[in-house]
Amino acid sequence: MPRINDLNLNNWKEYQDIITDSLWIIGERxxxxxxxxxxxxxxxxxxxxxxxxxxxKKGDVVLDTFLGSGTTLIECKRLGRNGIGIELLPGVAEIAKQRISQEPLFDNEVFTEVLIADSTKKETRQKVDEILKTHGRQNVQLIIMHPPYHDIIKFSDRPEDLSNAKSVKDFIKLFGDVVSNFLDLLERRHYLAVVIGDKYTNSEWIPLGFMTMQEVLNRDGLILKSILVKNMVNNRAKRNQEHLWRYRALVGGFYIFRHEYILLFQKK
Ligand SMILES: C[S@@+](CC[C@H](N)C(=O)[O-])C[C@H]1O[C@@H](n2cnc3c(N)ncnc32)[C@H](O)[C@@H]1O
Incomplete structure (x- = not known):
């Protein structure tokens, strides 16, 4: 069976830093x-x-449908992968573009393209097709989706922004629209990764991770390969409130979020 990465498994013991466990405890960013x-x-x-x-592999195409500040495309440049990123907000996309362009090129053959667009829309899919065509490609080898965790962080007031969805149901519907929009671009045997955390509202744990996982699995042609649980480190503001949160947890009978998910699906 043809391989989908560049790892030389004859020397598999040399890849000490490649994670193979489902629990990801990552230290320093x-x-x-x-x-x-x-x-x-x-x-x-x-x-x-x-x-x-x-x-x-080197030279493959990675698609990120919620690009934000461009993290995925910066890594693409470092690792010699081509990248297409879609971000709804022009100001955020501009910052991403600057950062990506400042990152030194690993390989002149690699392209990185940032689209300012709404990933739920068919026109956006057409634009991605055009970009791929320009580069002589028809599909992508990895899709990364790191959507808003519903309204935990409000990215804008725009109705197309997933963080602005009126309800969890609407959020899942919009997320599903993005999955449907791009899934057939993914080459067979290749992976879709969804990075997401849960939320806690009105004294109730809302399992956005499992909900988005089910939304993907409702589509034919994909299998679930792994549910990865990654440690979540609080920002400084939350760290200063750690005692308060501990107290709230004890009073409210719940546990404080310390993890998020990386859900891995493979196209059959
Ligand atoms: C969780 S952040 C992604 C962060 C990114 N991984 C990074 O490292 O910077 C989600 C992003 O999705 C964007 N977004 C929300 N709705 C969108 C939509 N309909 N189409 C494209 N991007 C959208 C938000 O503006 C936000 O920047």
Missing amino acids: DKSGTHKGDYHGNFIPQIPNQLMRRFT
């Missing part, structure tokens, strides 16, 4: 180069880095 880590709601670069090294 990678803040090297143009990874600033200052966009509220960004993920740590180690996530796309690990995913790309296991599930793509």
Whole structure:
């Protein structure tokens, strides 16, 4: 069976830093180069880095439908993968573009394209098709989706923004629209990764992770490969309130979020 990565498994013991367990306890965020880590709601670069090294080869195309500050495309440049990122908000996309362009090129053949667009819309899919065509490609080898965790962080007031969805049901519907919009672009045997955390509202744990997982699995042609649980480190504001949160948890009979999910699906 043809391999989907560049790992030489004859020397598999040399890849000590490639994670193979489902529990991801990641220490320091990678803040090297143009990874600033200052966009509220960004993920740590180690996530796309690990995913790309296991599930793509050099020269493959990675699609990120919620690009934010450009973390995935910066990693694409470092690892010699092509990248297409879609971000709804022009100001955020501009920051991403700057950071991606400041990152040194690993390989002149690699392209990185940032689209300012709504990932739920068919027109956006057409634009992605056009980009792929320009580069002589028809499909992508990895899709990364790091949507808002519903309204935990409000990214804007725009109705197309998933963080602005009126209800959890609407949020899942919009997320499903993005999955449907791009799933057939994914090459067979390749991976879709959804990075998401749960939320807690009105004294109730809302399992956004399991809900989005089921939304993906409602579609034919994909299997679930892994549910990865990653440690979540609080920002400074929350760290200062740790005692308060501990007290609230004890009073309210719940546990404080310390994890998020990376849900891994493979196209059959
Ligand atoms: C959790 S953040 C992604 C952060 C990113 N992984 C990073 O490291 O910076 C989600 C992003 O999705 C964007 N977004 C929300 N709705 C969108 C939509 N309909 N289409 C495209 N992007 C959207 C938000 O503006 C936000 O930047």
